[in-house]
Amino acid sequence: MQGLPFELSEYRSRQEQFLMQMPQDSLVIIPNNPKSVRSNDTHYRYRANSYMLYLCGWEEPDSIFTALFLDGQWKTTLFVRPRDTNSEIWEGKRIGPEGAINGWPIDQSLTIEDADTYILNAISSGFKPSIVQGLNNRIDNIVLNQDHENGPVIELSDIQDPRSILDIMRTTKSESEIEIMQHAASIASSAHVLAMEKTFPSMGEWQIQAIIEGHFIDSESQWSYPSIVGGGENATILHYSSNSETIVDGDLVLVDAGCEVHGYASDITRTWPVSGTFTEPQKEIYNLVLEAEIAGIEACIAGSPWKSMHEASSAVLARGLVELGILDCSASEALGKNLDGPYRNYFMHGTGHLLGLDVHDVGGGRKGDKKPGPVLKPGMVVTVEPGLYFASWRDDVEIPERYAGIGIRIEDDVLITEEGPVVLSSGCPKSIAEIESIVGKSR
Numbered sequence: 143m144q145g146l147p148f149e150l151s152e153y154r155s156r157q158e159q160f161l162m163q164m165p166q167d168s169l170v171i172i173p174n175n176p177k178s179v180r181s182n183d184t185h186y187r188y189r190a191n192s193y194m195l196y197l198c199g200w201e202e203p204d205s206i207f208t209a210l211f212l213d214g215q216w217k218t219t220l221f222v223r224p225r226d227t228n229s230e231i232w233e234g235k236r237i238g239p240e241g242a243i244n245g246w247p248i249d250q251s252l253t254i255e256d257a258d259t260y261i262l263n264a265i266s267s268g269f270k271p272s273i274v275q276g277l278n279n280r281i282d283n284i285v286l287n288q289d290h291e292n293g294p295v296i297e298l299s300d301i302q303d304p305r306s307i308l309d310i311m312r313t314t315k316s317e318s319e320i321e322i323m324q325h326a327a328s329i330a331s332s333a334h335v336l337a338m339e340k341t342f343p344s345m346g347e348w349q350i351q352a353i354i355e356g357h358f359i360d361s362e363s364q365w366s367y368p369s370i371v372g373g374g375e376n377a378t379i380l381h382y383s384s385n386s387e388t389i390v391d392g393d394l395v396l397v398d399a400g401c402e403v404h405g406y407a408s409d410i411t412r413t414w415p416v417s418g419t420f421t422e423p424q425k426e427i428y429n430l431v432l433e434a435e436i437a438g439i440e441a442c443i444a445g446s447p448w449k450s451m452h453e454a455s456s457a458v459l460a461r462g463l464v465e466l467g468i469l470d471c472s473a474s475e476a477l478g479k480n481l482d483g484p485y486r487n488y489f490m491h492g493t494g495h496l497l498g499l500d501v502h503d504v505g506g507g508r509k510g511d512k513k514p515g516p517v518l519k520p521g522m523v524v525t526v527e528p529g530l531y532f533a534s535w536r537d538d539v540e541i542p543e544r545y546a547g548i549g550i551r552i553e554d555d556v557l558i559t560e561e562g563p564v565v566l567s568s569g570c571p572k573s574i575a576e577i578e579s580i581v582g583k584s585r
């Protein structure tokens with residue numbers, strides 16, 4: 143069991159800031175994530191719910207964070223697994239309610255078995271549930287009044303969701319959150335450098351994955367999303383994850399891999415030649431993506447609308463695709479009136495997303511969002527990750543012979559500050575000269 147990553151006062155001030163925005167007749171219910179079966183009696187490694195981590199740092203399963211306004215103040219109660227020698231012999235020590243109250247930022251701790259009655263009583267007294275649904279079926283059923291006979295009737299319209307408030311709070315990181323995110327970005331940066339150094343032609347994609355993830359574990363971290371290691375044509379598959387092929391001499395490898403520290407994610411992509419030297423066509427595409435990425439980072443200015451970095455990166459890509467003769471039109475036609483021109487044939491995803499306790503962090507600005515996304519504010523951490531993909535098998539768009547099979551993405555983690563963008567992943571080199579000097583150095 144590790145200590146909490148933040149001072150108790152930081153959690154308390156998050157709770158305070160959250161609860162002061164809640165109606166005082168609310169019953170806040172935030173269950174922890176369920177355990178997931180991998181096969182038979184084996185489970186996936188447990189990951190606590192990000193809202194739970196954010197509000198109180200509790201990492202054990204079978205737990206529920208609640209808050210209720212009583213006698214003129216908010217009272218937080220954490221329901222946790224009771225101590226149980228037999229279970230602890232098999233699964234490890236539990237903190238238990240007594241342990242929880244001595245060291246976690248909560249007012250009261252009870253065993254999880256008491257949660258049903260506590261929640262029912264509060265609802266009977268007129269409190270309206272504000273709950274993160276879908277995490278704990280039993281509690282969902284209680285709240286939705288399907289699991290008990292003579293309980294109170296709750297109108298569906300009376301059930302609220304606390305995430306609308308928490309999501310906005312989570313978009314802006316505190317000094318100590320930034321410190322942890324910087325650490326996560328530094329670990330991931332060194333992992334990429336290590337993998338570059340050990341790269342050789344005919345290497346297996348899984349071997350690069352092993353170097354990267356081995357470094358994560360070695361640094362007391364773990365992946366924050368399944369690592370993508372795509373050699374050659376596999377780099378053109380945006381969420382490639384089988385990592386099961388060998389990478390042919392002359393091909394590039396695209397590595398999109400990040401780790402998490404105390405739940406906070408890093409998310410870095412680099413693309414390098416397994417031979418250690420870029421070919422001319424690879425260089426042309428690489429430098430274009432790099433220029434677009436740098437333009438995207440430079441657009442990460444406090445006060446700018448969310449779309450600024452996408453506009454900046456897109457303008458560079460559209461112009462470059464015309465200059466390289468890949469698109470036969472003007473740069474503005476390539477870009478399109480609503481950033482929907484033919485440059486999107488080769489750049490199909492968003493330019494970035496918020497980063498935090500979730501790798502695609504909450505609070506808007508995610509790919510596919512119809513809303514405009516948040517205005518960039520100091521303390522936000524975003525990714526900037528333009529790419530170009532020329533899958534040779536595509537017949538829906540024209541794939542020039544010279545670039546067929548090339549997929550390149552470059553991604554950094556960027557902190558927005560009053561003084562301009564700060565690249566948290568700056569420890570990870572990205573110029574062609576730097577990469578060529580590193581790849582294969584310690585193969």
Ligand SMILES: [Mn+2]
Pocket residue numbers: 409495525527553
């Ligand atoms: Mn990303």
